[in-house]
Amino acid sequence: xxxxxxxxxxxxxxxxxxxxxxxxxxxxxxxxxxxxxxxxxxxxxxxxxxxxxxxxxxxxxxxxxxxxxxxxxxxxxxxxxxxxxxxxxxxxxxxxxxxxxxxxxxxxxxxxxxxxxxxxxxxxxxxxxxxxxxxxxxxxxxxxxxxxxxxxxxxxxxxxxxxxxxxxxxxxxxxxxxxxxxxxxxxxxxxxxxxxxxxxxxxxxxxxxxxxxxxxxxxxxxxxxxxxxxxxxxxxxxxxxxx
Amino acid sequence: xxxxxxxxxxxxxxxxxxxxxxxxxxxxxxxxxxxxxxxxxxxxxxxxxxxxxxxxxxxxxxxxxxxxxxxxxxxxxxxxxxxxxxxxxxxxxxxxxxxxxxxxxxxxxxxxxxxxxxxxxxxxxxxxxxxxxxxxxxxxxxxxxxxxxxxxxxxxxxxxxxxxxxxxxxxxxxxxxxxxxxxxxxxxxxxxxxxxxxxxxxxxxxxxxxxxxxxxxxxxxxxxxxxxxxxxxxxxxxxxxxxxxxxxxxxxxxxxxxxxxxxxxxxxxxxxxxxxxxxxxxxxxxxxxxxxxxxxxxxxxxxxxx
Numbered sequence: 202x203x204x205x206x207x208x209x210x211x212x213x214x215x216x217x218x219x220x221x222x223x224x225x226x227x228x229x230x231x232x233x234x235x236x237x238x239x240x241x242x243x244x245x246x247x248x249x250x251x252x253x254x255x256x257x258x259x260x261x262x263x264x265x266x267x268x269x270x271x272x273x274x275x276x277x278x279x280x281x282x283x284x285x286x287x288x289x290x291x292x293x294x295x296x297x298x299x300x301x302x303x304x305x306x307x308x309x310x311x312x313x314x315x316x317x318x319x320x321x322x323x324x325x326x327x328x329x330x331x332x333x334x335x336x337x338x339x340x341x342x343x344x345x346x347x348x349x350x351x352x353x354x355x356x357x358x359x360x361x362x363x364x365x366x367x368x369x370x371x372x373x374x375x376x377x378x379x380x381x382x383x384x385x386x387x388x389x390x391x392x393x394x395x396x397x398x399x400x401x402x403x404x405x406x407x408x409x410x411x412x413x414x415x416x417x418x419x420x421x422x423x424x425x426x427x428x429x430x431x432x433x434x435x436x437x438x439x440x441x442x443x444x
Numbered sequence: 445x446x447x448x449x450x451x452x453x454x455x456x457x458x459x460x461x462x463x464x465x466x467x468x469x470x471x472x473x474x475x476x477x478x479x480x481x482x483x484x485x486x487x488x489x490x491x492x493x494x495x496x497x498x499x500x501x502x503x504x505x506x507x508x509x510x511x512x513x514x515x516x517x518x519x520x521x522x523x524x525x526x527x528x529x530x531x532x533x534x535x536x537x538x539x540x541x542x543x544x545x546x547x548x549x550x551x552x553x554x555x556x557x558x559x560x561x562x563x564x565x566x567x568x569x570x571x572x573x574x575x576x577x578x579x580x581x582x583x584x585x586x587x588x589x590x591x592x593x594x595x596x597x598x599x600x601x602x603x604x605x606x607x608x609x610x611x612x613x614x615x616x617x618x619x620x621x622x623x624x625x626x627x628x629x630x631x632x633x634x635x636x637x638x639x640x641x642x643x644x645x646x647x648x649x650x651x652x653x654x655x656x657x658x659x660x661x662x663x664x665x666x667x668x669x670x671x672x673x674x675x676x677x678x679x680x681x682x683x684x685x686x687x688x689x690x691x692x693x694x695x696x697x698x699x700x701x702x703x704x705x706x707x708x709x710x711x712x713x714x715x716x717x718x719x720x721x722x723x724x725x726x727x728x729x730x731x732x733x734x735x736x737x738x739x740x741x742x743x744x745x746x747x748x749x750x
Contacts, residue, residue, distance in 0.1 A: 233724055238721075239593070251728075251732055253728055253732075254724065254728065261631070274731070274737075275522070275728055275731040275732055276731040276732075276734055276735060276736050276737065278732075278742075279731060279732050279733055279734040280734045284732050284733060285732050286735075287725070287729065289728045291725040291729045292726075292746055293726060293744065293747050294689075294748055295746070295747035295749070295750035296743065296744075296746070296747035296750070300743075300747075304730065304735060304743055305730070305733030305734055305735060332747075346729075349733060350733070353733050353734060
């Protein structure tokens, strides 16, 4: 059963069509991947689903649990259970990790906040009082962002390039968080061009030039991606699109 | 006079009953309470419009507990002039918390004029917390001239984030000798027709002296903020940074003039200034977690002023 449906979704920015008539179903409780080369429209798709500024003037529709998101603001979509983890998380001067997590957590207890930090492999005693600012590395902020999303217990979470800025040792923590999302019943979309990340999904969509050009299980998509996309010299040119 | 109200707002009940905690409590031009500790000499002198306060911390004295200075005006209409003359002698160390409380002001001026001298190797930290009422009938004019001796450390934090600002016009000048350091931070939140002026100038004239001037200001409604921070380095290996961040909302306006001046080839000063509405990525991140726009803005501003 689809928890989120894209229906003929198109978005034009600066005269260029970035999302081109996308139709897709994202199944409830599954881990999906949206793969494709840089510029394919993957992050734009996530921004559009989230309703970020500059990504709201789309045609077609996005249906979440049977309800159109068309007229809903970012926070209204979030309160329905839709959320997004940015590729490069924001910094928050003066806001402690504790306050940041509590601000949006469903369960605001100290134990709950400690648990979500544990889940992403961060020691609560070491991090709770630190600020979510430039004193944290990009990887640390990324894990804290994941912890904040775990704390809100979303129904539908989009992870934009979850492995970017993450060292090899920490990558497993990201996948642990992925398992935690699955455990709480979240549907996950991972935006990625990494085969390592792709392997942790159950189902994938391949985007090129703003279109979904292929979809299927991971084994099929991995082969397709390796054979058609990685060697392709004509990234995101509709006239030579790989299909 | 409602001294209890001032003590309550300052939350210093425990301090008032602690013989080991130095304190001075003033309501307008009356000294309501005073306690000193060995090595710390406090000489308040009342006059018609306020109090002259002379403070001397004797050589090598380390005051273990923070010293509380409570400058309040419980009246609705008044002019309070506080003249401070502070000497921290060689090797001495003190932390001061100043509570400036104006619970019922409708037309109150609080004028502070301070001269502060730090001897060699002295340490001085001063946290000035203003608690104003929501009506805004107050004008605050803190002025200080500060001299930081060799290897001394001077740190001050000014905070006015509760109640209405009214008008505040900060004017601090500071000079640093060899190997000394200064760090000044001002955090102010203005609303309605509040006016915020901050003028801080530092002169790093000593070899290897260090200086940081930080300003964090949030203004909304029709409030106005003008920040002028200047740091000058004239000695070798002097290092400094000027950092100003202002968030504006509604019809508020803000200006920042960070000036860095270097007069020695081996000195180095940097600056950073940012004025604008709330950062969009911060806002969208919090909204994507379910906070409304107003809740997200409040959290971001709280963080800036934390």
